[in-house]
Amino acid sequence: MTKLMIGTDLAAEMVANAADRARVLQEKTGVQPCLATVLVGDDPASATYVRMKQNRSKKAGIGSRSVVLPAETTTEELVAELHKLSADPEVHGILLQHPVPAQIDERAAFEAIDPAKDVDGVTMHAFAAMAFGEPGFRSCTPGGILRLLEAYDVPIAGAHAVVIGRSPILGKPAGMLLLASNATVTYTHSRTTNLPDIVRTADIVVAAVGKANFVRGDWLKPGAVVVDAGYNEGNVGDVHFDEAAAVAGLITPVPGGVGPMTIALLLEQTVDAAEAQSETAVHSVATLT
Ligand SMILES: NC(=O)C1=CN([C@@H]2O[C@H](COP(=O)(O)OP(=O)(O)OC[C@H]3O[C@@H](n4cnc5c(N)ncnc54)[C@H](OP(=O)(O)O)[C@@H]3O)[C@@H](O)[C@H]2O)C=CC1
Numbered sequence: 001m002t003k004l005m006i007g008t009d010l011a012a013e014m015v016a017n018a019a020d021r022a023r024v025l026q027e028k029t030g031v032q033p034c035l036a037t038v039l040v041g042d043d044p045a046s047a048t049y050v051r052m053k054q055n056r057s058k059k060a061g062i063g064s065r066s067v068v069l070p071a072e073t074t075t076e077e078l079v080a081e082l083h084k085l086s087a088d089p090e091v092h093g094i095l096l097q098h099p100v101p102a103q104i105d106e107r108a109a110f111e112a113i114d115p116a117k118d119v120d121g122v123t124m125h126a127f128a129a130m131a132f133g134e135p136g137f138r139s140c141t142p143g144g145i146l147r148l149l150e151a152y153d154v155p156i157a158g159a160h161a162v163v164i165g166r167s168p169i170l171g172k173p174a175g176m177l178l179l180a181s182n183a184t185v186t187y188t189h190s191r192t193t194n195l196p197d198i199v200r201t202a203d204i205v206v207a208a209v210g211k212a213n214f215v216r217g218d219w220l221k222p223g224a225v226v227v228d229a230g231y232n233e234g235n236v237g238d239v240h241f242d243e244a245a246a247v248a249g250l251i252t253p254v255p256g257g258v259g260p261m262t263i264a265l266l267l268e269q270t271v272d273a274a275e276a277q278s279e280t281a282v283h284s285v286a287t288l289t
C-alpha cells in the first residue's frame with residue numbers, strides 16, 4: 001500500500017513558526033529579517049522560483065531584496081555583488097539561484113557569500129558542516145528532505161539510500177546529510193552504468209536529475225521510500241509517479257512534496273541568520289560601550 005509523503009502541511013507549520021519568530025525579533029530589536037535573492041540571466045523558470053520565494057517571505061514577515069543581473073555577467077561582477085550583499089548589515093540571508101550561466105564560475109560565486117548569511121547552504125563551509133554532521137545552515141532542498149523523512153518516521157540509519165544526481169545544491173549535500181544520519185549512501189550521476197540495477201537495491205531513493213518521469217516503476221524495490229526532488233516543466237517530477245506509486249511504500253507527490261519544504265527551510269534559516277546577526281550586533285555595541 002503506497003502512502004504519500006506530503007510536504008505542504010509540515011512546511012506551513014514551519015513557515016508559521018518562522019513568521020512568529022520574525023515578529024518577535026522585530027518587536028524586540030526593530031530588525032526585520034531580510035533575504036536577498038540574486039538571479040543571473042532571464043530564464044523564465046528561475047525567475048518564477050525567485051518570485052515564489054519572495055512572495056512566501058513577504059507572507060512570513062520577512063523582507064526581501066531582489067538583484068537581477070544580465071545573462072552576460074562575469075564571475076568578477078557577480079562576486080563583487082555578492083561581497084556587497086555580504087557586507088550589507090540590512091541583509092541577513094543571501095540566495096544565489098542555481099544554475100548560473102556557463103561563463104560564470106559558480107563555485108567562486110557561492111564562496112563570495114558570507115557563511116553567516118548562507119541561508120541556502122551552498123558554501124564549502126556549509127557543505128563541510130553537513131558532511132561532518134555538525135550544526136549549521138543546510139542546503140534547503142536536502143535539509144527539507146531530511147525533515148520530511150524524519151516527520152514520516154522513515155528509518156534512515158542502516159538504510160541503503162541511492163541518490164540520483166550530484167549537483168552542488170541538491171544531490172551532493174542530500175547524500176551527505178543521509179550519511180550523517182547513518183544511511184549507507186550510493187551516489188549516481190550521468191556517468192553511472194546500470195542505474196536501474198543500483199536503484200533496485202535502494203531502501204530510500206532521492207531523485208534529483210532534472211528529467212521528467214526519468215525513474216520508472218520497475219527500477220524500484222517494492223516498499224521503497226521515494227523522494228522526488230525533481231521539478232520540471234509542467235510541474236512534473238523526476239519520478240514516473242503512477243508507476244512508482246504502485247510499487248513504493250512512501251512517495252512524495254509533485255507538487256506538494258519536496259518543493260514547499262525547500263522554501264520553508266529557506267525562511268526558517270533566514271530568521272535563524274537574522275537572530276544570530278542581531279545578537280552579534282548587540283554584543284559588539286556592548287563591547288564598544
Ligand atoms: N523542489 C526543489 O526545491 C528543488 C528542485 N530542483 C529540481 O531538481 C532537479 C535537479 O536539479 P539540480 O540538482 O539543480 O540539477 P543539475 O542539472 O544541476 O544536476 C543534475 C544532476 O543529474 C545528473 N544526471 C543527468 N542526467 C543523468 C542521467 N541520465 N542519469 C543519472 N544522472 C543524471 C547530473 O549528472 P552529472 O553531475 O554527471 O552531470 C547532475 O549531477 C531539477 O528538476 C530541479 O528543477 C532543484 C532544486 C530545488
Ligand SMILES: Nc1nc(=O)c2c([nH]1)NC[C@@H]1CN(c3ccc(C(=O)N[C@@H](CCC(=O)O)C(=O)O)cc3)C=[N+]21
Nearest residue numbers: 049096097098099120140169231255256257259260262
Ligand atoms: N540556489 C538555489 N537554491 C534553490 O533552492 C533552488 C535553486 N537555486 N534553483 C532552482 C531550484 C528550484 N527550487 C524550487 C523551490 C520550491 C519549489 C516549490 O515550492 N514547488 C511547489 C509548487 C509551487 C507552485 O508551482 O506553485 C511544490 O512542489 O509543491 C519548486 C522548486 C529551488 N531551487
